[in-house]
Amino acid sequence: MKSHDLHSWDVTPAQAREIQERLGSRVIRRDMFRSIERVCGVDVGFCGERAVAACVVLSFPDLEILDHSVHSAKVTFPYIPGLLSFREIPSLLPALEALRIAPDLIIADGQGIAHGRGIGLASHLGLLVDTPTIGCAKSRLMGRYTEPGAEKGDWEYLYGDDTVIGAVVRTRRSVKPLFVSIGHGIALHSAVFYVLGCCRKYRITEPVRLAHRLAGGGVI
DNA sequence: GCGACAG
């Protein structure tokens, strides 16, 4: 798949925040797709000074592997809460561009709009590749919530000040919930639906779990 | 000033 060149990645933390302020309003919070048949999980692992990005495309709802790609690049930005995009997306774009099968939906390991400026990693990535994305983080960055029920499928809204910014979803019985939020081009309820539809035997989504293993040097 | 803080 191809991606837009919306800005430079050689920036300072202050410039990165300015870019987020400028792009945040472009994020679309409603469904912008016909049907979802191919879901891609993306993740980035680190080996010293190298970032290893991996993508795995699965069929939906069967979750059969259709395609995958890996790309490593030098790390150029530190981890700063709120600026994860600038550390991981530079290595993720080449990996996504190398895919032979373009996905209908991308699930990222991080926040979507549940972010200080409304544009976390998943939202930022969605804008760049013009594809619906979901933010699926393993922990909270922002927002208040009440603990969801213990059964798989139980969930509660995640609130920021006075508005809904995401959902806290139990993807397996009695395990820590996932923090799901709109990435780009998808509504929150649809995001929760696809995340649950992508979970099998593990807490994390199957596409992201496989991408995580690939990025860590493992086999699919 | 202090605490919180995706990966």
Place this chain on the structure above:
DNA sequence: ATCTTGTCGC
């Protein structure tokens, strides 16, 4: 994220 073994709980 990453460094790391066994262990407690469902």
